[in-house]
Amino acid sequence: xxxxxxxxxxxxxxxLKGCNLSSNVxxxxxxxxxxxxxxxxxxxxxxxxxxxxxxxxxxxxxxERLDISHNAYIALPHVVYKMPKLSHLHAQNNHIVDVExxxxxxxxxxxxxxxxxxxxxxxxxxxxxxxxxxxxxxxxRQLEDWEDLTV
Numbered sequence: 657x658x659x660x661x662x663x664x665x666x667x668x669x670x671x672l673k674g675c676n677l678s679s680n681v682x683x684x685x686x687x688x689x690x691x692x693x694x695x696x697x698x699x700x701x702x703x704x705x706x707x708x709x710x711x712x713x714x715x716x717x718x719x720e721r722l723d724i725s726h727n728a729y730i731a732l733p734h735v736v737y738k739m740p741k742l743s744h745l746h747a748q749n750n751h752i753v754d755v756e757x758x759x760x761x762x763x764x765x766x767x768x769x770x771x772x773x774x775x776x777x778x779x780x781x782x783x784x785x786x787x788x789x790x791x792x793x794x795x796x797r798q799l800e801d802w803e804d805l806t807v
Contacts, residue, residue, distance in 0.1 A: 674698040678723070681705055687712040694718070702726050702746070714738035725749050725770070732756070741765050748772040748793070757783045766790055 672693045682704040690712040700723040707728040713735045722736065723746040730751045736742060737759045743766060752774040760769065770793040771784065781797045
């Protein structure tokens with residue numbers, strides 16, 4: 657399921673600043689979303705069934721807050737690294753195993769990232785804990801069965 661075309665038609669003369677599409681069983685956002693709602697500063701896509709974001713969302717030049725929590729992401733969408741004003745990213749409760757830590761640190765306006773309740777790999781979890789340039793929220797790392805073996 658995706659955002660119905662009627663939404664674009666009904667909102668065509670509206671300068672939308674915030675958009676809450678949470679809890680709608682949405683699986684994808686069409687590329688035209690960024691064109692039609694280019695002034696959005698806050699986008700909530702939480703509690704859906706999404707695993708991808710279109711690259712065109714990088715054109716949301718005013719977007720400051722993005723909530724993609726409680727979806728089906730296995731990695732952070734590449735487009736989040738290209739959002740010039742993104743300051744807060746909520747990506748908790750997904751299936752994210754790995755994050756491009758260097759790219760995350762290079763995202764210009766990013767201040768806070770919530771990655772709690774994701775099955776991050778031990779390597780990724782440890783790398784994220786060393787980041788000091790932004791606030792990163794993580795769940796405590798669970799030791800693998802073999803890690804607590806003593807020799």
